[in-house]
Amino acid sequence: MTKTAAIIGGGVIGGGWAARFLLMGWDVRIFDPDPEAERKIGEVLANARRSLPGLSDVAMPDEGQLTFHETMAETVENALWIQESVPERLEIKQSVYQTLQEHCLEDAVIGSSTSGFKPSELQEKAQRPEQIVVTHPFNPVYLLPLIELVPTEKNSAEVIDKAKEIITSIGMYPLHVRKEIDAHIADRFLEAVWREALWLVKDGIATTEEIDNAIRYGFGIRWAQMGLFETYRVAGGEAGMKHFMAQFGPCLEWPWTKLMDVPEFTDELVDLIAGQSDAQSGHMTIRELERMRDDNLVGMMRALKQTNYGAGALLNEQDKRLGKPEVVVDKPIVTVARAVPLDWTDYNGHMNEARYLQAFSDATDRFMEIVGCDAEYITSGGSFFTAETHIRHIDEVRAGARIRIETTCLMGEGKKMQLFHQMYEDDRLIATGEHLLIHVSLETRASSVPADHIVAMMEKIASAHAALPRPDGVGRSIGGKK
Incomplete structure (x- = not known):
């Protein structure tokens, strides 16, 4: 409900x-x-x-x-x-x-x-x-x-x-937050940095853009994936946090900041800050700035997904909660269902051709998992290698579009597996990918016969799909029809 x-x-x-x-x-x-x-x-x-x-x-x-x-x-x-x-x-x-x-x-x-x-x-x-x-x-x-x-x-x-x-x-x-406190936790950090930044501008030490550069080109990216304490623990080297605190603790008594001394919010200071900020970003509208921010955040957090760290680990856990499409073998199997990320698009404003291959590769990986060639099986020494690929780019698709890949198993016997992927946005066909894969031994790097349970599942799906209408474009060569 x-x-x-x-x-x-x-x-x-x-x-x-x-x-x-x-x-x-x-x-x-x-x-x-x-x-x-x-x-x-x-x-x-x-x-x-x-x-x-x-x-x-x-x-x-x-x-x-x-x-x-x-x-x-x-x-x-x-x-x-x-x-x-x-x-x-x-x-x-x-x-x-x-x-x-x-x-x-x-x-x-x-x-x-x-x-x-x-x-x-x-x-x-x-x-x-x-x-x-x-x-x-x-x-x-x-x-x-x-x-x-x-x-x-x-x-x-x-x-x-x-x-x-x-x-x-x-x-x-x-x-x-187990004990209530003014401004909670995160805003207390932000307020401290904000106060120091005001002084740096007022005293003519740095402009608003230079302060932003100090954050976004340095510790801001570092903080995004490790936070404060873990960052300093790493800074302590093999000796860890104790060494860091022993080395840098005395700095707390040095006059490095003016955190407890707030500059007066005079008209002059407000005009100085506002003027520098306009010079820094006034050439962009708020929506353009928001989209730039969003593009950067998505790119950073998707990168963090690859290492399963920081915000990326949270995103991976959410993906697990959302789950994968149900497998039904008597029709083309939905192997990918997702949105096109911002970082998959190119200068033409649509999905880059390399990402079509990535999407079809993800579909192949999912199909391998379905037939039993999963992470555990691969660890045991067997896998499929792609021998040949043919992709047709039929229509364009843009960031945020929800795509679906339906996979037909054209052949699944012995060492060979031939897959035909069809990518859709709703009912609109976007692209097709035909892929021939060979089972190999990861020890010898030579072709080998898959385990019995994989052969049985491939044959079961291939037999069911043989009764379906043959997808348009199977066997197509570049510029030709078949």
Whole structure:
């Protein structure tokens, strides 16, 4: 059964929450009195549809239904999760909770996107304080996985566990902040860096662009995959963290920062910061900057998937939860179902030809797994090598498009396996790939007969597929017909 999330406040953060839930298969109901809310959320959603599905290498859930509502009462109807993202004014938030709790399910989780208020402050005037927690995200919510989950002693273990389960189910990471504190955890780091950066600009030591370069070309990338403490542990070499702290600990007493001394926010300082920022990025629109940001984040996180590290490990776990298409052998087998990632496209704005081969290679790998040539079997010393490939590029496909590869086994006997892959976007044929594979011994690197269970499964599928209509394009040569 489709689950429902209610979004109260559809700004940048609320829109990001809506996109995250919607693309993870939830129905989403939105309340926002802004007459431009539908347009603004539609633009955020367009960016999310373009980028988020590309983080998964398996089929995403079917997108949920998005609706806009005139009242909060109507919005929260049957919602299991309610995300409040209204302006950062305590009296507004407390008033919103009073209205929500008059109409929402008593076991719904009410999460606040607040970056500044503690949950005890949010709960002060609530009918059911145990229902309210802080669930502080990071922009863009539809891509970045961190959620700071901050409860109080009034929240039961069951409420906390439910919040963690739902956050995890939509591909995010619930960081359980066990004691409430102003600005939670991550924003305290950001505030410290922000204060130091203001001084560096004010004192004429660096421009806004130079400070950004120091982060994005250096420790920012390092932090993205290791965080702070693990980075410093590595910096300590073989001796580890103790050596690092012994070596660099005295630096804490040196006048390296002005973190406890905040510059006055004068008009001159604001103009200086704003002017340098305009010079740095003013040539790009906000949407262009967002797309650039999204492209970079997807590329970094997909790279982290390959090493199963940091955010990449979270994405791989989400792929496992989403699962693989069901195998039905009496028709072409769906071996790949996924979206085209941003980093699969080229200068023409469509999928690069090398990625067609990668997609068909992934389909072959999945078919090998289906017939029993899986990771365990390969470790034992047997595998299939591709001997010949022919790909036809029939139509173009762009980033974010959901593709499906259906595989027909044309031959499966002895050492040989011949596969014909057909790539579709919905019912539109995009490309075909015909592949001849030979079973080999990884010890001798010579052709060999597969194990009996693989031969039996190949023959079973090949026999079933022989009764199907022969796919168009089988045996095609370049520029020819057959």
